[in-house]
Structures are given as C-alpha cells and as structure tokens.
Amino acid sequence: MNLSEPFIRRPVMTAVLTAAVIVFGVIAYRRLPVNDLPTVDYPVINVFAGYPGASPETVANNIATPLERQFMQINGLELITSQSSQGTTSMTLQFALGKSIDAAATDVQTAISQATGALPVDLPSPPSFSKTNPNDAPIMYIALTSESVTQGQLYDYGSTQVGQRISILPGVSRVNVYGTKSAIRIKADPSAMWARGISVDDVAAAVRNGTSSTGAGQLDSSAGTAVLQPQGQLVTAADYANLIVGGKEGAPVYLRDVAKVKDSVQDERVNMRFWVRGYNVPSATVIVAVNRQAGANAVEVSKSIRAVLPIIGAELPGSVRVTPIYDRSQSIV
Template sequence: LEKQFSTIAGVDTMTSVSTDGLATITLQFSLDRSIDAAAQDVQSAIAAAARSLPSSMPTPPTQRKVNPADAPIMNIVLSSSTLPLSTVAEYAENLLAQQISTVSGVAQVQVYGSQQYAVRIQLDPNALATRGIALTDVEQAVGNSNVNLPTGTLFGRDKATSIQATGQLMTAQAYAPIIVAYRNGAPIRLGQVAKVIDSVQNDQVASWYNGKRNVMLAVLRQPDANTVQVVDSVKALIPVFQEAIPPALDLQI
C-alpha cells in the first residue's frame, strides 16, 4: 500500500502505525491539492494494491478524509440497559451513521465504542496437550466447518440453478460441537478443549457517557458548511431515528 501511495501527486508526508491485526497509514497532502481528487487517487491506489494483499484479510482496506483542525460539531450517544452492545452498534453504524452522512454539509460520521459481534474461542492449553492436539488442528477444523461457498449447479433444459449450502456458523453454541480430532476412535469436540463464547471483534475498545457503556457518533462538518444549519438538519432526523430504533435503545445528543 505504501508503495502505491508514494506515487500519488501532492503527498507531503506519509506515516504508518501497525499493531496486532491493524495498520493505519496517514497521508498528508499539500495545500494546493484538491482533497476530493486526492481521495479518489487514494482509492485507486488501494484498488491497485488489492491483488497483492493477503487473501486472509477479514476486510479490505478503507480510506477516509480527515482535517486535523476539525472537531465534531455534535455527538450522538446510543445506549441500552438490556440489549448487547453489538446490537446497539448495528443500529448506530447501519442506521444512524449512514443517514446522517447523507445530510448536506456533513463530511463524516465517526463511530466510537463500536462493538461488532464475533465468536471467541479461548483454547485450554492443558486440554490440548493432554489429547495431543495442535493449534493448527483446531484452526483447520474450525475453518472447514465454517464455510459459505456455492455447493454446485443444477443444469436444466431452460435454466441453471446454483445451490449454496448454509454452512456458516453464526453463534458460539454452533461452534462448540465441532469435531477437532479423533482419539482412540472417539471424537474430540471444540467445547472439550476450549471455551467458546459470544463476544465482540475488539474487546479493547469502549465508550462511556455518564458512567454507562455506549456507542457514540461524532458528526464532522464540511469546511464550507454552516455549523448551525448542519446541526439543525441532523437534529431534524432524531424523531425519525426514535421511531426506527427499538424502545430499549436510549438516544441522547
């Protein structure tokens, strides 16, 4: 990615920070460069580098425009006392953030404290060692049991029909019975060597408001937009959001 970005015109500086499972590359452009045109060049560079990226990446690279001098003009807090944060995050990202982004004058909606659902497998080293099972055995068994691929095609006289098996596992309860190995003719299931729990993708990220966990949306305006008009336009959507979200969700500005 950095090699592709280095060919973009108008790049003053390029810095990158890499951590476990995440890499962030920041490009700073010269003041005479159109930020919209620069964003298109960055997206083209990402597309050009896509063929060289690992196929095992969970999500493709994304890009967003940021003005370091800008601060959010409005924060919207979404919380619930009964619903899990993963459900709260779905409404925040898929409903609120997308609709607010379409408001005239809104440059970006940043989501803080997002908790996307994921299944976590916490392996027991002692249980694995006792049964002589390697980590790669578990990884392969889980991967083979959780697929979402076309099964085949039925060819008829007038049409062809694709068949897709629903082999994708969606909950921790569905993962526990996976057979990871056989010992003395008996199956060893994932639940016997690991703790499988319903969790989130990143449990190191959190947001609090008044001492309560939540998901926060920060609204940033475009440089030439009127702050008061943008805030009023976003506030006009609040009644629409209140009708669309469950009563268990609490929305505050």
C-alpha cells in the same frame, strides 16, 4: 450625461430596480452556505497501517521507517509526524499549501507501492491513506448508551438503524460508527487439545470449513431433484461449540471439548465510557459521527439531524438512550 442621469429621469424604474436588487440579495443571502471554516483544501494526508501482535518497536522499525524513507522523496513534503503503538502505526504528511491535495494523494500512493517490498510479507493488508481537511471533521457526535444491551448489539443498532437513517438526510456525506462489532471468541485450552491430539491448525480448519457457504450439489431421482444446502454461516457461540474438530478412538471431538466459546466482540481492548451529570456510567457506549457534504449548510444539516433523533430513539429498544454530545453548528450561530 453621467451615470446617475438615467436614474434621476426615470424614478419608477430606479425604485423597481432597487427593490429587485434587495429581494434577490435577500434570497441569495439565505441560500449562502454556513460553516465555521472557509472551504479550503489543506494538503494534509494521513497514512495508517496495521500489524496485529507486533510491539511498537517492531511496527516502527519494519513499517514506519520504510514508509518514511519513501515519503521523504516526495516533492513539496514539509513535515512528517508518525506514531507507532501496539500493532498499528499512523503518519501525518503535511505538504506545502501550493501543492494540490489530489497530486499529493497520487504521490503518496506511489510511495506506498514502492515501499511494499520493504514491508513484512505477513502484513494483513497494505497501508492505507486518507485526505485530511478541517472542513471534513464531523459536525455532530451522537452517543448511544445502554445498561442492558451488549456492546456488540449496540454497535449493530448504531450502524443500521441510526447510521443508515441519518446518512439519507440532505447534506450528510457519511456516518461513522465508533465501537466494536459483535464476534464469537474461541479461546483454546492447550491441555485439553494435547490430551485429545488436536492442534491449533485442526481447530482453525474446522472453524473455516464449518462456516463456509459452498455448493453441496444435488440429488437426482425419478421423483425429482433435491438441492443440498450446507449448514453455512454459524451465528451463536453454541453453534460454534458443536463443531467437530477431530476424533479420538472413534469418538468425535467437539470444539467445546478443547476450547471456550462465547459471544463477545472483535476487540475486547476497546472499552468506551460515557458520563453525563445525573446519570450512572452506562455499561455499553457507541459513538456515531456525522459528516456533512462539501458546501452544505452546517446549521441546516444539524437541525435536520436533531429533528430525526427523537424518531430514531422511538424505534430503538427502550434501554437505548440517544444523546447528542457535540454539535459544531452551535459555534456558528
């Protein structure tokens, strides 16, 4: 008796079994995840640290160098690439392929903790790190552009109506919005401050105290109890301009008397430009990056995002244009 004998004696069973293999094979094939790269954990970690106001040389000497000395003691580290710029430094750590990405992340966290004593004491926040993997690159970039909406307002649209709507789609892991947030900028006038006897600390204290949300107590009487509600967080530049920062000769000194207050963005140096043939360069641009979940079908995720973009565009103001500018799934199919 050989292997083929039972299949020859039972042709009906052979036909049914062959058909079942074909059917289940087709079903399994349609459910296979589709991606342009294999699922591999590359042991690469990015480290980032910010030191606002410092020159590239100061950042390199006081932050990058102490961190590099600690990182060089990690086993399995093959390459360190660092770049220091105005107020920031970023480093890329590449480990041997045999080293686990989780073990590398633990070693990096330990090295950062050991280097804390050698870093500037006024560093706003400790260095942070993230795992890097080519598979984690965004599968789609979406541009939000407008001629009339401000840069800060467009960022709010991208992080709320666009980002939150896309993040709940099946297969989407996270949505990052690149732009600059709305902010109130206060530019002090040294001459006006000196004439009124106001210092920078006075202005900072007035802004801090005027925008804090704290309990103010309550008033009790025979008629009842009234809870006092402080002014709380201010919203517009006009609200900030009416803050009292001090007094001179019995008269209050308002913030508008010693500084210029305007609605702006957190970082005025961020200026994104987006150009499409046939359109003028918009005055405001925000980029939305969409990442897929591990193992998710990149083609299906891209299709679901494109299907929901017209719905999102209809909910936004008419002056906001939603344009997909990069789709990684197009290189797969």
